[in-house]
Amino acid sequence: MRFRFVHAADLHLDTPFRGVPVESALLDAFQQATFRAFSRIVELCLREHVAFLLLAGDLFDLKDRSVRARLALRRELERLHAAGIQTFIVHGNHDPLSGDTGTLSLPESVKVFGAGWEEVEVRREGRLLCRVQGVSYPDVEVRENLSARFHRTAPDFTVGLLHANLGGAEGHANYAPCSLEDLAARGLDYWALGHVHTRAEYPLPNGAVAVYPGNPQGRHVNETGARGCVLVEVEDGRSRRHFIPVDRVRWHRLEVSLTGVGSLDALVAAISERVDAECLEGWDGHAVRLTLTGRGPLHRELSAAEALGQLESEVREQLAHRHPPVLLESLRDASRPELDLDAVRLAGGFSATVLAEAEASRGNPEALASLWDEDAELRALRQRLRRLGVDVLETPRAEWVEQAGAWVAEELHEEDVA
Template sequence: MPCVHPRITPGGGKVGRKAGLGYGARTMRFSFVHAADLHLDTPFRGVATHGPLLERFQQSTFHALARIVDVCLRERVTFLLLAGDLFDVKDRSVRARLALRTELSRLDRAGIQTFIVHGNHDPLSGDTGTLGLPASVKVFGPEWEDVEVRRDGRRLCHVQGVSYPDVEVRENLSARFRRTGEHFSVGLLHANLGGDAGHANYAPCTAADLAAGGLDYWALGHVHTRAEHLLPGGGVAVYPGNPQGRHVHETGERGCVVVDVEDGVARRRFVPVDRVRWHRLDVPLAGVTSLDMLQAVATEVVESRCAEDFDGHAVRLTLAGRGPLHRELARPGARTQLEADLRERLARAHPPVLLESLRDGSRPEVDLEAVRAEGGFLGTLLDDAQALAHDEAALTALWDSEHLTKLGQRLKRLGVDALEVPRPELVAQAGQRGVEQLHEEAS
């Protein structure tokens, strides 16, 4: 008897192959949840090792897992897919393993299967084997496997997968996958599709590689930003992103994907499950003339974006724009003292807000157009910088100069590659900053 699946959030898409599907595949409906990169028991970066908010953050990955299971139960899905990095480190904590067993046992009691592959953070070599999982849980090993999923004695679909035997896997594991029948086929894999520069290039593959396997849905993990890739031939590769942001570079809503399959077509819906949300916010300084006003503006910015009722929010604030407070903020210790005051204020908010950091991006009040119109040394500096930024030959010569080359080599050793190629915007910005500094010193 087909299940009725209420919508949770609007949006999503559909993809699938209808040609060649057998009678059973055409008439049977089913749904599943796809999640990845749980990173259970992660040590949060940017969160103080003590304080009232620490416990909320430490519990957030476990709460996200529980909410994924809640979605499975509410949607009455057939199975859950977990695409690697369930744990944050190879030597997974006892607390994390117990939490995983507890939540998957809830699915087991409801007759919902779970399929798991392990990735670079939680390879098979890190499993001590001292904690069992319910019989309804299939953990794929280091060799590719294909599993039939059945309901009421009828074949429903195929789920294929392979786990990382150890941390570093450089092989294109997707090449092992292949369609084995006419029914809907899912590939469960922890991989870097298209060489995403923000993640280690483990199990690298291309869209063409995935399409060659002939599968309908690739349930991927590893990349923490939600994304969908339509494949040649009609399949789709999906990254659900991680279900709980762990630092300031993982902002916005985080969750899992519900997939409804009917007539070989997969319709996808994203469902947020995070309970602590990260934000990067600018605090505008235009018209702000006092520290009291700055505190009020910063608080208003945070409250406008962090009003949703979560276990907590975390923010990085950047003071942005030109204003009379620039000189005050430039005094030794000023930003640090302001940051400490705001951190204390925001922690008392409801819901509580963790201030990850306060960055000073303020600029002095200088009318650059007026400076340019006045001419003189400062106007000439602005004009020359602007001209250089638009002179390709001169810009190349500058980048190839001995002093800049040496500076570039030093920065490269520190992991900075800003000087690898000519950057016109940096030259224009340097001219503006020079004028601002000289104007400040003359004031």
């Protein structure tokens, strides 16, 4: 038997996008982005004539969901209902069941799983297509391994709909924690997961798979690149997945090198060229974090008080008037002085000695360890962090020591030419 469905998660409808200036040309685009991304998910369902849509938690950004977000959700689900497409929903930590006021009804074709595990049969024209199992968060914090409640009840293709932290993914609260071994032990065919905003697939035994579609709309600079949902085709008990981008505002982290750039005009032109290459047509807008890298004569000028901030303001103004508009999240300077380290080594003196010591330490584990252990304050800090459950390095990384040596040489050079 063959059928299709769409798996989406972490809609975060009505995300406020804090940090976007009120006067920005992008403000409206940002405010509408999560709604428009969800609308594109629904359009995909209609276009591909799928059997159902899965929403794996965090449909709303806040436990106290806004009226606008709830009305938008119902409006889109009514489009699916009119087309005979079912929707299955579980709620997560951002939108737990306890935040539902009960004042807005959803179409009959929508199944919202409760705080207890349930299984639903999905039928089309009297035929059993598959089974969908799910459970929602009753409140914000769920520390239980909810995957343990799931189990195969029949040989039919079975989906597990769950908002969970698989494998302790960093950057996400460890709610409903589980492991790949936990999921594999339940014997389901497709785990439709939510909570982690980065798209990922994890193969399981017997052709099963666990999937994070990622969030459909990036919300900040740590959620760069294409964002969307997954179109799943099922045939003979196996699934094929196709990622479909639906984001309307795209985030980027871009670097611009100062190497070979001799003037501010040339730098602004290089920034514009870099943005042109990445911030393409077809979106409502883009948002970027720009980082200056490399070595060049402009480093010294941009190190002067307020210089970088003034350049940032100028670039932000120019990018905001592009089409589509581009929001400059920030302009950061990671460039270094125009300094020939080989020449410093040949010249000798204190700077050369610092470089030589740093490079020698890189290949000497005992020397690296002594840099850490001989400092009583660092040793005490490490112990305090451990007691708080924070992972700390046993020794400094070798590349950090070498970079520190170069930094000292550069600072001494800056003082000499000041």
